[in-house]
Amino acid sequence: MWCQGSQLGPHYGRLVTADIHFHFDPMCPFAWLTSRWVEQVAAQRAYEVEWRFISLRILNKNVDYDAHFPPEYEESHTNGLKLLRVCAKARADHGSEAMGPLYTAIGETMFDVPKTDDPQARRRYLGSIAYVEAALDAAGLPISLAAAVDDASWDDEIVDETEDILLRTGRDVGTPIIHFEPPDGVAFFGPVISRVPSDDDAVRLWDHVVGLVGVPGFAELKRSLRERPQLRAFGIDVGESGIEEDWHGGSRRLKK
Numbered sequence: 037m038w039c040q041g042s043q044l045g046p047h048y049g050r051l052v053t054a055d056i057h058f059h060f061d062p063m064c065p066f067a068w069l070t071s072r073w074v075e076q077v078a079a080q081r082a083y084e085v086e087w088r089f090i091s092l093r094i095l096n097k098n099v100d101y102d103a104h105f106p107p108e109y110e111e112s113h114t115n116g117l118k119l120l121r122v123c124a125k126a127r128a129d130h131g132s133e134a135m136g137p138l139y140t141a142i143g144e145t146m147f148d149v150p151k152t153d154d155p156q157a158r159r160r161y162l163g164s165i166a167y168v169e170a171a172l173d174a175a176g177l178p179i180s181l182a183a184a185v186d187d188a189s190w191d192d193e194i195v196d197e198t199e200d201i202l203l204r205t206g207r208d209v210g211t212p213i214i215h216f217e218p219p220d221g222v223a224f225f226g227p228v229i230s231r232v233p234s235d236d237d238a239v240r241l242w243d244h245v246v247g248l249v250g251v252p253g254f255a256e257l258k259r260s261l262r263e264r265p266q267l268r269a270f271g272i273d274v275g276e277s278g279i280e281e282d283w284h285g286g287s288r289r290l291k292k
Contacts, residue, residue: 058085
């Protein structure tokens with residue numbers, strides 16, 4: 037499936053040719069797992085995926101973090117914005133095709149690692165130049181791009197891309213967001229998954245999700261109980277099931 041002709045994307049002067057626009061925040065473990073599922077589907081359906089941005093820090097700019105989120109969330113969301121600045125710089129210098137390898141490198145070096153005994157030190161590292169340089173090197177990109185972590189001149193582009201996709205979904209969403217068959221196809225938050233499915237289940241899940249969101253008038257199907265993500269960084273290996281937690285408003289903390 038390809039979009040028609042030479043229609044330009046809304047802000048970035050790029051041809052709209054992808055079957056899927058996948059909007060991610062690099063710090064979100066659920067977005068990472070969903071992205072691996074989308075990669076499975078894309079390989080089996082010959083879809084082209086364009087990796088785009090949505091910033092949780094920008095999305096929650098008016099939220100009282102102390103009241104709504106666990107204490108580590110503000111730092112993590114800020115780290116996500118820093119990483120998106122680097123992604124924006126990499127995209128400007130090396131094209132959209134650099135985003136897939138870079139997001140993969142970020143996800144693998146962030147989530148496919150042993151669980152740390154010092155999560156605070158780990159969060160500091162994830163916001164550091166040293167971590168970004170390691171991810172860039174793993175993606176085969178110049179480590180000089182890491183200087184963009186503190187370059188707020190990229191924020192306007194990240195805000196624009198976040199706001200553009202929120203116009204298609206509404207604002208009470210999180211990450212990831214999938215826009216299928218852009219520019220006119222349906223955009224939706226999720227699905228939120230805690231495990232990467234088998235190849236067969238990946239396609240089956242895709243067909244169910246796309247069929248559901250394509251029904252006129254459909255808006256939401258939700259359960260707030262989530263398994264902790266099946267990621268080494270969370271101490272959960274493939275084949276294990278994380279404990280179930282009740283999430284509210286994008287976090288494990290209930291509003292006060």
